[in-house]
Amino acid sequence: MNMSNIISTEQLTAHINEVADSILAPALNTSSIEVNNVTVSFKTPKGVYTAVKEISLTVQKGEIISLIGHSGCGKSTLMGTISGMVKPSAGEVYANGKKVTSPGPDRGIVFQNYSLLPWLTVYKNIYEAVDSVLADKPAAEKRELVENNLKMVNLWEHKDKLPGQLSGGMKQRVAIARAFSINPAILLLDEPFGALDALTKSSMHVELLKLWNLDNRDKTIVMVTHDIEEAIFLSDRVVVMNNGPAATIKEIVEVPLPRPRNKKDIVHSPEYMLIHDKLLNLLIDKFSIEDMV
C-alpha cells in the first residue's frame, strides 16, 4: 500500500472547506465591483499629477450607479481602473471576484465617442468584438449574438451601413449593442449620451433600462455622467465626486425610487425632487446672479 496516498484528517477537512467555499461563494458574494483605496497618478512634464486619491467604493451585483462630478474630477479615470484601461498607482480593484489588470470580456465598455470602426459595417463592428472576446465559440453562435443584439436596439435593418451613414443616436445604440453582445457581467458607460441631443438622450435612457430589464436586471452598470436628471432616472445610487486633482468621493446619494421608472411621472414625485435638490446642492454653488456677490 502506497503511504503517500493517505492524507491527514486536517488536510481532508481543509479540502472539503475549500470546495464548499467555492460552491457557496458566488451565492454569498454579492459585490460585483470593489474599489480598494485606489489612487491614480500620472507623470507629466510638470511633475506628478494625481487624478484620484484613495477612493474606495463597493458596487453590488445588479446595481446601477452613476459617477457624477465636474469636468476633470477624475470620474473617467476612476472608471478606467474598473475597466482595466487605467492602472492604479496604489490600491486595487476587484471585479467579479477577480483583480482587474486589463480590460476583459466580463466588463463591457461604451465610450463617449462611440468608437465604432468607420471602415466596418454595423454588423462587422459588433461581430469583430464578439469574435475577439468569445473566440472559441462556433461562428453560428457568434452570428446569432450579433443578430439578437442588433435587433434589441432596433438596428437590424441598418446592419450593412457604415458608421458614417448613421446618426449619433444610432451610432451609440450600435456601441451599446456591441457592449451587450459579449454578455459582460458589468457594463461601464463613459458619458455615453454626452454627445446626443436632449430628445435622443431621453429615449436612450429608456432603451438602456429596457436592455437591462431584458437581462433580468442581472448586469451591474457603472455610468459616468454630467447630467443630474440622467443620473437620478437611471441609478440606484449616485456617487458625487469632489473636484480634482486628487479627487475623492464627496457623498453617495441613495435613489430608492421604485422601478420601473417613468420619465413623465418621476419628476412629480416628492422623493425625486428631494434627491434632485440634494444633488444640485452638492454640485452647484451658484444658483442665480444673487449668489455671485
Add this chain to the structure above:
Amino acid sequence: MKNIFSIKTLWSVLYFVAGMALIGGIWELIAHFTKNEIPSPRATWVVFKEVMHNPFQNDPDYKGIGVKLLSSLARVGIGFGLGSIVAIPLGLLMGSSRIVMNIINPIVQLLRPVSPLAWFPLGLAIFQDSPKASIFMIFICALWPTVINTAFGASSISNDHKNVGKAYGFSTWKYITKIMLPSTLPHIITGLRLSIGVAWMVIVAGEMLSGGIGLGYFVWEEGFNGGSVAKILVAIIIIGVVGLLLDKCFTWLQKKFSYAV
C-alpha cells in the same frame, strides 16, 4: 439626378477647354515670337499624327511610340512595385515603433534629397546593366514618399480606435488587419500616389542616361541629337497625359478608401 450629372460635367468640360485654349494661345504666341523654331500647335498636330501612326510597330529599326511608352511604363512599374513592397512594411514598422523610427528616419532623411540621377551610376556599378540600373534608380526614388506617408499614417492611429482594440481584447493579428491597416490605408495610398509621380518623372530623366527604347530616350534622341522640336513637344504631351492618368488612378483609390468617421 441625371440633370445634375450633365450640368456638372458640362461645366468641367468647359473649364478644361478654357484651360487648353489658354495654353494653346500662349503656345501660338511663343511659336510666333520664335519664328517657328518652336513649332505652332497646328504644326505639332501634324507631327503628332505622324508619330502616332503605327504606334505598336516593333521593328529593329522602327519602334512605334506605343512600344516606347510601354517600355517606359514597364520599367516604372517594376521599380515602383518593388519600391512599394519595401516601403509599405518599412513605413508600418516605423510608425508603430519609436525605436525603429528613431533608427531608420535619419537614414531616410539623409538619402531622400539625393537626386535620382545620382543613383544611376551606382545601379550601373551594382548590376552592370543599363535597364536594371534604371529600375534601381526608380526603386530608390519611389521609396521615400511611400515610407514617409505610411509611417505618418501608422503613427497617428486615432486613440478611439486603439481603445476599441484594447477594450475588446483584439489579438495582434486582428489589431493589424482590422484597425492598423484600414486606418493607415488612406495615407499609404497618398504615399503611393506621390511615389508614382516621382517615378514617372525620374524614368524620363533616367532614360536619357541609360539609353534603351523608352520615351525618355526618344526625347534625348530628338532633343540632344538634333531632331525635330515638334517631336519633343509631342513626347512632352504624351508624358504629361500618361502622368495625369497614373495620378487619376490613385486619386480614385484615395476616394474609394476614405471613410467618414
